[in-house]
Amino acid sequence: MRAAADEAKSAGCQVFWASCDELSHAFPLLPLLDALESAPVDSGGQAEILELLRIESAPGNGVDHVAAATERLLALVDELCTDIPVMLVVDDLQWADPATVQMLGRLVRSVRQLPLFVVGVMRPVPRREDLKALGRTIEPASRMRLHSLSEVEVGELVANAAGSTPGPRLLRLAAGAAGNPLYITELVAALDRAGALTTDNGTIEATGTKTPGSLAAVIADRLEFLSPAGRGTLRAAALLGVDFSVSELAMASGQTVTELMPVLDEAILAGVLRENDFALAFRHPLIRTALYEELPIAVRAAWHRDAARALADNGAPAERVARQLLPAFQDEGTAGVADEWMVQWLVDTGQRLVARAPGAAIPLLRRAVAAIPAGVAPHDLLACRLADALYRTGDAASAAEVATSALEYVTRPDYLVDLHWTLTQCRSMQGRAEEALAALDRALDGPMVGRQHRTRLLVLKARTQCLLGRVDTAGQVATTALAAATESGDRWATGWALGLQTVVQGMRGEAARSLPLFDRALAVAEGHPGLADLRLSLHINHAVALVHLDRLDAAIGAAEHGRQLADEAGNMVRLGQAQSVLGELLFLAGRWDDALVEIEPAPGASKSPVVECCDRGVAAVIRLHRGDPTAGQDLADAERYAAQLGDRVIGVLALAKSLNREQADDPVEALAVLMAGLSETEDTETTADLLADAVRLAIEVGDFEAARTVVKQAEEVARTSDVPHHIALPPHCRGLLDRDPELLLSAAQHYEAAGRPLPRAQALEAAGAALAERGDVAGARAHFTTAFSLYSDLGAEWDLARTQAKFRSYGIRRGPHVRHRRADHGWSSLTPTEIKVAGLVADGMSNPQIAAHLFLSRRTVQTHVSHILAKLNLHSRTEIAREVSLRATA
Structure with a gap:
């Protein structure tokens, strides 16, 4: 691989070499950060990534530094590939941390898009599931297993190392190396140093009786030729690993760089060290191991502490x-x-x-x-940090155990708040939010919590009630917290209480009342370092409020802005939420292809169960409407995440489950799913999403009592609202019940004003059927044609088939101007966004540059490029550029 890397450099490639060791598993991305440290300054990002990873973050602030750094590193590699091909080698991959393995997997999936050569070098043990999964993503032809050298190859290697044809005794000694090339070359070098090689008639032979008997022995023989000072310095270097920087060696050894240089030069000449770009490295890990294990265990531990x-x-x-x-x-x-x-x-x-x-x-x-004894300040602080660390590694059970134990003796209020933040997050992940609420109530009733910290616990309680969908209770607690925070001047609690009130107002369907609260909350959060996570949350929830007011274009813009801010801040939890909200908004706007790209599952994404449930629910609804058989997997995934949320109702999941049962010819069960959702949720917007389908199914199964009940709910939702999609609900539901085309057409107009094509098409389809039943075939045809066109634009094949069958029974055929079924492959299958991305690829832009230009995430652009390659049956960005050029000149 060293030879291949040198050849790549000679050919004009940028080569980056990352080395892992036994400790790498505990340090996310460190080998890659070290390797890319030599990246050109104008490629940008390295200093920013290092700074991002070293920012201190408190429990509960939502920042996942490792996930954020992964995204930055991927963008950095993307940028490095823009002008010059890149070769990235990761050596001793068996010791790599999971984040490094995961990032390599994502790079492997992008090699078709970039001039990038990714190489992993590893031993067969230890066997790891993530490395096996990485191997499955690589074609068999791209995997090479190394074996011991054959007898012929051993002879060739000995001849090369000795400089002449080896004699029988030398070959017999070399055969004892079992085909290990390091052993062979070290053996020949040891014999040469001992003067035990002689040349006669062009043949070189081993002489004498004393020869090294093992690989360890020949390595020790090489080290014996070092000076005492050199050997001591190299032991210090061995503490730092196989690769090390001279500056760190100076710190660990207590010497200056000037003092080290003669010793390091000696080690390089002796074949112990080699230069490794901007650092040094032991020529082989076993040489480092020999030096390291020379030290007694107790001495070695003391040296590590001193270092x-x-x-x-x-x-x-x-x-x-x-x-x-x-x-x-x-x-x-x-x-x-x-x-x-x-x-x-x-x-x-x-x-x-x-x-x-x-x-x-x-x-x-x-x-x-x-x-340290419990109750002593450092113990309590470090217990809080231990619980936080366990939570960050995904070990929610252990984190909850540590936090629960610490809560029995910790008395300092700020530590109590931190522990409850950690415990509540853990319990929520485990679907045990009720237990977290009980613990919060005990703390709120306890004597050790002062006014300020009590207010912060109230904020956490309101947040948990929101998570459980208990709108009224969450609102009451948030109001109490806001009053207390305002009185005490606690800016942090004030900001969060205001933010929670915006969520509550949105869940109540009173989005207009939430907009002033957003302004107040943002004003409080602005410039406060502890409220960075709140600011991102507010931007995302602002997008939700705007869509509830049917300001759909503004909502999409706000969600895109929130996604960008979350990406820049390195807050992967909020990034996942922003992408989820954006996916749902694009679904409502009828941009279903773009929605699927935004919510497509991505390795390394950091999303909560509720976000994952919503994403998979949206994907299931879209694919069910399109007749896509993969919808079943999306629905199963959504239900799996929903199981972690207790009894919370997720509207889009209820729609998907109902649609799935309807397509399985079980309208009774489909209706039961929607009716259960309507009875169990306090969220007005969730209710609004389920009403029209519930009435339609109730009429289909003959349950007119249920239909009338739902119509009343629709009227209640619209009673105090001037929002178009709310105003549309009573005429839509009543029109379905009374078979009234005028009411249904009125609903369709309101849906059009709201920018929601799917319910508009459904209302027009129902209006057309009602007119046909009255004998107005011409009127029915007009509305049928419009509905059919809307379904076609969405790619809703299931709806198209159902609509055609329904209207065929009235003697109505599809109109002559309606678009035919969309293509799956070729240029005509590309979405508008994919066409834009293809054009920018042809302009030579990298994925990060395209993302900035189109206000997308880099990951979203990569997904678009993958879809373009698949649809056009191409293999590289160069081929995309050629295809765009050919179309431009055609």
């Missing part, structure tokens, strides 16, 4: 210090105790380490927490 302290004193990042502390404890075993310096370092730096590398923070925090 950690030296790095920390010189301002090294938290993850670099932790890389020294972790093996110190591993070497000491269970007897390792957190000393005073380490505890203080975790107090000062622990939250940054939790944000950057929670897996590395957990064992260190466990040691520190165990070393």
Whole structure:
């Protein structure tokens, strides 16, 4: 691979080499960050990524630094590929952290789009599920398994290393290496250093009686030729890993770079070290291992501790210090105790380490927490951080256990609030939000919570009630919290209470009343570092409020803006929410292809169960309307996520389940799904989404009592609203019940004003049927044709087939000007957005540049490019550009 990398460099490629080791698993993305550190400055992003990973973040702020850094690194690779091909090698992939493996998987899926060569080098053990999954994404022809050298190849290697044809004894010695090329080359070098090689008549032969008997022995023989100073310095280097920077070696060894240079030059000449771009590396991991294991365990642990302290004193990042502390404890075993310096370092730096590398923070925090009695300030603080670290690694059960245990003795109010934030998030993930509410109530009733912290717990309680869909209760708690926060001057609680009130107003269908609250909440949150997550939440919820007011274009623009802000902030939770909201808005607007792209499942996405449920629900509804057989998987996924949400009603999931039962010729069960949703939700918008279909199905199964009940609900929703899609509900539902075409046409007009093509088409279809029943075939044909055109634009094949069958029974055929079924392949199958993306690819733009130009996410652009390649049966961006050029000149 080194030879291939050198050849790639000679051919004009940029080559980046990442090396993993046994500790890499605890430090997300560190090998890739080190490898890309040498990326050209004008490619941008590296300093920003490092800064993003090292920002301290408190529990509950929603920032996933690793996921955000992954997106930035992917964008950086994309930019690097714009002008010059890139080769990225990850060595010892078996030790890589999960985030690095996941990022490689995404890069592998993008190689058709970029001039990018991704190489992973790994040993067969340890076997890991994520690496096996990565292997399944790679074609068999792209995988190469290395084997021991054959007898002929061993002879060729010995001849090359010795400089002449080997004799029988030398070949017999080499045969003992079992085809291991390192062993063979080190054996020949050891014999040469010992003067045990002689040349006679063009043949080189091993002489003497003493020869190295093992690979470890020949490596030790090489090291014996180093000076004592050189050997000591290389032991310090061995603490840092196979690859290391000279500056870090200077810190760990206590020497200056100038003092190190003669020793390092000696090691390079002796074949122990090699240059590795802007760093140094041991020529082989086994050489580093030999030096490392020469040290007694206790001495090695002490050296690691001293190296950690030296790095920390010189301002090294938290993850670099932790890389020294972790093996110190591993070497000491269970007897390792957190000393005073380490505890203080975790107090000062622990939250940054939790944000950057929670897996590395957990064992260190466990040691520190165990070393300090409960109730002592550092213990309580570090217990909070331990619970947060466990939550960030996805171990909700352990995080909840630590938080629950700490709540029994922690008395400091701000720690109590942090623990409850962590515990509530864990319980919500586990579908046990009721337990979190019970714990909050106990804390609110307890004597240790002062006014300010009580207010913050009330905010958390209101937020949890919102999550459970209990609108009125959430509103009452949020109002109480707002009053208390305003009185005490708590800006944080004031902002969150206002933000929760905007959500409650939206769930009540009173979006107009929420708009002033958004302005107030944003004014409070502006410039406050602890309210960055709230600002993103407000932008997303503002988009939701705008669509509830039928300002659909403005809502889509607000959601796109919220998505951009979340991406820039590195808040992947909010990014997932923004994309989910945008997908639902695009669904309502009839831009179904774009909606599916926004909500397409993506590796590494950070989404809550409610967001995943909504996304899969929207996808299921679209695909059911289109007659797509993959809808079943979307529906199953949505139901799986819904199981984690308790009894909360997700409107789009209810629609999907009902539609699925209807298409299975079970209208009774389809109606039962909608009626259950209507009876169990307090959310006005969820109710509004279910009403018309419930009336239609009730009439179909002959349950007119249910139909009349739903009509009354529709009238109640519209009673105090001037929003078009609310105003449309009574004439739509009453028109279905009374078979009144005038009412149905009135509903269609309101849906048109709201910008919602699907319910408009449904109302026109029903109006056409009502007119046909009255004998007005001409009027029915006109509305049937319009409905058919709307369904065609949506690609709603199931609705088209149903509508045709219904109107054929009245003797009405499809009009001559209606669009035919959409193409699945070829240029005509591309959506408007895909055509724009193809044009920008042809202009030479990278995915990040296209994303900025079209106000999309980089991930969304990548999905569009993948769809373009598939639909046009192309294999690269170059072929897309050629296709666009040919069409431009045709």
